[in-house]
Each structure stands twice: as structure tokens, then as C-alpha cells.
Amino acid sequence: MTNSVKLSSRGRVTIPQEIRRELNIKPQTEFTVTAADGKIVLTPLPTADDWEKMFKDTPTETVELDNNGHYDPRKAPSFHNWMQNG
Secondary structure, eight states: OOOOOOOOTTSOOOOOHHHHHHTTOOTTOOEEEEEETTEEEEEEOOOHHHHHHHHTTSOOSOOOBOTTSOBOTTTOHHHHHHHHHO
């Protein structure tokens, strides 16, 4: 999908509605702005829901560390599995 937009005197660009709908971009969405290969790249920042989805499978068991920062895999099997397999 290609659209032509114009930079305002205040440095603003409007993302066309059809693109916002296609990408499910809502008002107040925050972005990082970078330059790559001579192009401007807008990347939406993760929302609270995104973070929840990213970490939903992270183990929540208590993991005891020894004085060297090591844990006993037998005492924290879910954490150990997560560390080994992601």
C-alpha cells in the first residue's frame, strides 16, 4: 500500500487511516523513530498487553541463589527448563 503524505511545518506526518486500520494503530500509540538505509522507520512500542503476552510463559517460581549466583535445578525445575529451552 502506497500513500503520499506531507511533512507539516511543525515536523508532523499523518499516517493514513487505511494503514492505521491495517496495522491496528490506535490513538496515543508511541513509536521509536529511526533512520535505516535512508528511510524513516516507525516502530510501535510494546503496550502493557504486549508485555503481558511476551512474559506469560515466564516461570514465576521462587529461585534461590547460592553465594556464587547459582541455583539448584532440582529446587527450581520450571525455571531450569525455561533457562535451558526458553
